[in-house]
Amino acid sequence: MTERLCLVHYHEIGLKGKNRSTFENQLVTNLHRALRAFPVSQISRISGYIVVETEDRRASEELAAAIRRVPGVARVSLAYKCGLDESEYCAAAVSALGEAGEFASFKVHARRSSTTYEMHTLDMNRLVGSALCESFPEKKVDVHNPDVTVVVHVVQGHTYVYAASAPGVGGLPVGTAGKVVTLLSSGFDSPVATWMVGRRGATCVPVHFSGRPMTADTSEWLCQDIVDALAPSGTIGRLYVVPFGEKQREISLAVPQALRIITYRRVMLQVAERLARLEGAKAVVTGESLGQVASQTLDNIAAVNEAVTIPVLRPLIGSDKQEIIARAHEIGTYDISCQTAPDCCTLFMPRRPETHARLDRVLEAWESFDHEAMIEELLDEIEWRDYSQCPSYHAPKGRLREHHRELLPAESGER
DSSP states (O other), X not given: OOEEXXXXXXXXXXXXXXXXXXXXXXXXXXXXXXXXXXXXXXXXXXXXXXXXXXXXXXXXXXXXXXXXXXXXXXXXXXXXXXXXXXXXHHHHHHHHHHTSOSOSXXXXXXXXXXXXXXXXXXXXXXXXXXXXXXXXXXXXXXXXXXXXXXXXXXXXXXXXXXXOXXXXXXXXXXXXXXXXXXXXXXXXXXXXXHHHHHHBTOEEEEEEEEOTTTSXXXXXXXXXXXXXXXXXXXXXXXXXXXXXXXXXXXXXXXXXXXXXXXHHHHHHHHHHHHHHHHHTXXXXXXXXXXXSSGGGSHHHHHHHHTTOSSOEEOTTTTOOHHHXXXXXXXXXXXXXXXXXXXXXXXXXXXXXXXXXXOHHHHHHHHTTSOHHHHHHHHHHTOEXXXXXXXXXXXXXXXXXXXXXXXXXXXXXXXX
């Protein structure tokens, strides 16, 4: 009996040598979590693929689309699973080519990963090709540059046949590269930066600095919407929110106006570093792009970096705004980030921010207020919300203080 299923292709994972099974197993785990809304009966590994089967044996395009959003997936093919009967897999090839859309030429690519199947791949090509030529007499065979390639792959006692494939997000499975804390705002840049390190296998723990109580909490809800948009990728484990507005006011009264933004960023990185220690994270991620705003010059980045010892990753450092916006469209955060919301970035902004800060002046301003006490107070007021879509996230063993408030669940509808 012919069955319709999804064949999951991967590229980088196939280069991992002896560690390959670890990456494959993590991808299987992530797919199980990402596809909970679908009637999936089995997700298994075969030679060079991961196979996703459904209870009704009729995998859908909706299922394939959900699979394509999971990091580690290079391509997804809606394939037919047949036995070794020649007439059965030839009929499947005719069906697969018929679903390929508009095309003028095709070829057959037969493979055998099963040494028990006696027919040579050249004979399989001729057999299936003849069936296709008979069914599509107006189409041409082009073995060099075909519009469509029909793949017939014999592996582990079955034949898998497909023609249509669509690209996935690529990268590595989330959970294979450790944990990072990311600075997340409701703008365009930081969600893209978070997604990019998640696509490289990192489990992401975002922290959002809100302007509350000096501003409304709108940016916090937008950040939750952003995390919900990224949820299908399984990259987010927990979202922290830090009410930062009152501390910004204190900083604005204590340090020179031109150095406010740099001082804000130093405080943010120190809070993120403390959270990273609590979470067991190995790096902090920001959405900075070189020269995009005043705080993102090399001098100012160096002055901010001096505040922490943990590595600070900036995946967007060489990207321009148009590239970032294009990526935001791809990952589904663009429309959310288009909504304006007052946050900590809009508070107590200097008229002329320093663009090339001298470290000695920054350190002098840093010592003009009790920054250690400020960090402790911010950690004491932190709030958080956990996300179940990330199977690789494990909450820290060390407890935050008991009176920390948990963010309202999104399903409550309260804003």
